[in-house]
Amino acid sequence: MVNGRFADGITSRLRQxxxxxxxxxxxxxxxxxxxLNRTPQNIATLSTRLGNTPRxxxxxxxxxxxxxxxxxxxxxETILSEQKRSSNFLYQLESHLGLIGVATVFTLAAVFWFVxxxxxxxxxxVAMALPxxxxxxxxxxxxxxxxxxxxxxxxxxxxxxxxVREVLAPHIPAGPESLYFRSWVPNALAxxxxxxxxxxxxxxxxxxxxxxxxxAYHELGHVEHRHLIRRSLQDSAAVIGLFLLTxxxxxxxxxxxxxxxxxxxxxxxDFEREADEYALDSLAxxxxxxxxxxxxxxxxDASYSNxxxxxxxSPSALRYLSSHPQTAExxxxxxxxxxxx
Amino acid sequence: MSTALTAEHDAQPQSTVTPFxxxxxxxxxxxxxxxxxxxxxxxxxIYSAWAKVRSNRYFYSNVYLEGESFRYLAEPMQxxxxxxxAVAFFAVYILAAQLSPLVGGVxxxxxxxxxxxxxxxxxxxxxxMTAYRNIQFRFDASYGEAxxxxxxxxxxxxxxxxxxxxxxxxxxxxxxVRNAAYGTTPFGYEATTWPYGRIFLYFLGILVVVxxxxxxxxxxxxxxxxxxxxxxxxxxxxxxxxxxxxxxYASAGLGVxxxxxxxxxxxxxxxxxxxxxxxxxxxGLYLPFAQVRMARYRAEHIYFLANGSLDDFVAAERRxxxxxxxxxxxxxxxxxxxx
Numbered sequence: 001m002v003n004g005r006f007a008d009g010i011t012s013r014l015r016q017x018x019x020x021x022x023x024x025x026x027x028x029x030x031x032x033x034x035x036l037n038r039t040p041q042n043i044a045t046l047s048t049r050l051g052n053t054p055r056x057x058x059x060x061x062x063x064x065x066x067x068x069x070x071x072x073x074x075x076x077e078t079i080l081s082e083q084k085r086s087s088n089f090l091y092q093l094e095s096h097l098g099l100i101g102v103a104t105v106f107t108l109a110a111v112f113w114f115v116x117x118x119x120x121x122x123x124x125x126v127a128m129a130l131p132x133x134x135x136x137x138x139x140x141x142x143x144x145x146x147x148x149x150x151x152x153x154x155x156x157x158x159x160x161x162x163x164v165r166e167v168l169a170p171h172i173p174a175g176p177e178s179l180y181f182r183s184w185v186p187n188a189l190a191x192x193x194x195x196x197x198x199x200x201x202x203x204x205x206x207x208x209x210x211x212x213x214x215x216a217y218h219e220l221g222h223v224e225h226r227h228l229i230r231r232s233l234q235d236s237a238a239v240i241g242l243f244l245l246t247x248x249x250x251x252x253x254x255x256x257x258x259x260x261x262x263x264x265x266x267x268x269x270d271f272e273r274e275a276d277e278y279a280l281d282s283l284a285x286x287x288x289x290x291x292x293x294x295x296x297x298x299x300x301d302a303s304y305s306n307x308x309x310x311x312x313x314s315p316s317a318l319r320y321l322s323s324h325p326q327t328a329e330x331x332x333x334x335x336x337x338x339x340x341x
Numbered sequence: 342m343s344t345a346l347t348a349e350h351d352a353q354p355q356s357t358v359t360p361f362x363x364x365x366x367x368x369x370x371x372x373x374x375x376x377x378x379x380x381x382x383x384x385x386x387i388y389s390a391w392a393k394v395r396s397n398r399y400f401y402s403n404v405y406l407e408g409e410s411f412r413y414l415a416e417p418m419q420x421x422x423x424x425x426x427a428v429a430f431f432a433v434y435i436l437a438a439q440l441s442p443l444v445g446g447v448x449x450x451x452x453x454x455x456x457x458x459x460x461x462x463x464x465x466x467x468x469x470m471t472a473y474r475n476i477q478f479r480f481d482a483s484y485g486e487a488x489x490x491x492x493x494x495x496x497x498x499x500x501x502x503x504x505x506x507x508x509x510x511x512x513x514x515x516x517x518v519r520n521a522a523y524g525t526t527p528f529g530y531e532a533t534t535w536p537y538g539r540i541f542l543y544f545l546g547i548l549v550v551v552x553x554x555x556x557x558x559x560x561x562x563x564x565x566x567x568x569x570x571x572x573x574x575x576x577x578x579x580x581x582x583x584x585x586x587x588x589x590y591a592s593a594g595l596g597v598x599x600x601x602x603x604x605x606x607x608x609x610x611x612x613x614x615x616x617x618x619x620x621x622x623x624x625g626l627y628l629p630f631a632q633v634r635m636a637r638y639r640a641e642h643i644y645f646l647a648n649g650s651l652d653d654f655v656a657a658e659r660r661x662x663x664x665x666x667x668x669x670x671x672x673x674x675x676x677x678x679x680x
Binding site for chain 2: 007
């Protein structure tokens with residue numbers, strides 16, 4: 001006999017009651033022994049165990065859906081025992097400390113694998129399969145967007161623009177809109193459609209044309225490996241994946257944002273490494289010394305470090321550092337680089 | 342735990358104030374959560390429907406009012422079906438948009454038109470799957486009402502540069518609560534626009550103060566700007582959540598009974614910030630503990646103002662509800678949020 005409360009499912013009234021088994025029937029009686037409900041045992045169902053939450057036996061009646069609720073887990077499981085094995089499988093998993101430990105380690109490893117390996121690999125496959133036409137459309141959007149948010153019109157003279165165009169022409173894809181001149185911080189940008197943006201500030205920073213060519217090949221490496229589209233694919237996949245796993249964090253969604261930003265930084269570091277390799281390979285093939293690349297990178301880095309000492313330009317330095325982390329590491333990679341041939 | 346206090350409720354001297362109670366335990370929920378994650382990963386996401394039911398059941402069943410717990414009744418297969426429909430729709434949309442932007446645009450318009458309907462179904466599903474004392478909650482509303490509350494008023498709020506936004510928020514709360522019922526007893530919602538407007542004004546005031554701090558730090562110590570931003574964000578949205586939750590429950594009622602809430606900024610922010618800190622430090626493993634802590638805090642600060650016995654609510658007639666619409670509603674997963 002199990003103690004609990006009976007609710008007839010018609011009104012919200014609850015009655016203290018007991019549940020007992022008589023042959024193939026379940027009987028619910030109130031405190032005075034009056035039978036409140038009579039249900040064949042094989043029709044009654046018992047809710048599965050979930051932590052220490054109360055158990056509900058669903059009973060049968062002409063109208064409504066009466067229930068008997070109890071917190072006596074052991075007692076109710078002896079009466080409705082035939083369902084015990086299957087229904088409590090999950091509870092047994094959840095009570096098994098060894099399994100909980102394994103599950104914890106496995107889940108952390110799986111999330112790590114998903115974010116660090118699966119997402120980049122998947123994004124690469126998708127990005128490489130995308131048609132060129134789609135990428136060109138994306139390019140139109142991004143130069144427009146960049147112009148509105150960051151970039152100002154170039155102040156270089158037409159002659160200087162023409163000269164740089166001529167220097168870079170053999171190296172970048174042909175076309176009227178494959179090279180843009182703009183004004184911003186010293187930087188160069190690759191757009192998804194394969195065009196490259198040089199800033200006046202970068203051109204002024206470069207001391208010879210080989211340095212500009214080296215930078216162009218770094219940007220073309222981003223284009224060749226479709227980094228921009230891969231980055232946006234990876235970021236959205238990481239966010240969606242994390243969101244699916246954690247569900248609604250109840251106002252703490254910015255935590256998903258922090259994690260995704262950290263993943264994004266790691267991704268962009270991989271991309272810089274890939275683009276550097278592409279640039280070094282191309283320079284080696286042209287017979288241009290890798291020292292030119294090393295020198296312009298160091299000068300770029302120095303220009304940002306100097307900048308950030310003046311407080312008012314720190315936001316631009318932050319922007320740069322967030323997308324170009326670990327210059328020292330990249331310089332070391334350039335020093336260690338040996339061309340294949 | 343359910344200490345009944347005499348309420349200072351004007352017209353009803355005999356009403357008693359009882360806080361809700363949350364009896365869940367962080368360590369207990371952690372085990373359920375980690376098994377949910379493990380099985381979801383191993384089944385490539387299929388198990389997520391079962392996981393949702395188990396975790397919802399845990400949170401509903403641990404909310405107690407006058408010693409009785411709530412219950413979550415949904416079956417995993419219903420949730421799974423809804424998710425499959427959502428995924429299928431999304432796949433069709435991606436494919437169609439790829440083939441022709443026009444078809445993609447038409448689908449978006451169709452989805453917008455269907456949104457009020459789907460939200461109604463979603464609310465109806467989630468409330469019908471919630472029971473207390475073996476009586477189910479209900480939700481029913483007309484398409485027009487839903488379209489006004491969900492589409493028209495918010496758009497007018499934006500078009501009026503936020504001036505109408507407090508009113509739009511009042512309208513959406515009225516829509517959510519007035520169309521809900523416990524058994525045959527409908528919920529009521531009595532509020533005026535001014536308290537909403539005041540919350541928005543204070544919120545704007547906090548943003549202005551944060552902006553001033555931002556300027557000061559920009560001039561004096563730029564490296565700390567990111568901290569100023571983070572603190573400003575947490576304080577502003579913390580205030581918004583606390584004030585709006587309190588207003589929401591104070592305005593809602595069930596028949597002769599009332600509700601109220603007294604969430605407080607220091608307590609709420611303390612739980613929110615320590616939760617966030619521990620989640621980051623434990624690589625996310627603290628998440629279930631954090632959810633339990635927040636659920637307990639909220640439950641303890643929401644009160645039921647009972648006017649007499651809770652024995653007299655009557656169940657509604659069982660009606661056959663369009664199953665497909667309800668499962669489509671799962672796409673949105675709207676909830677009124679009892680506690």
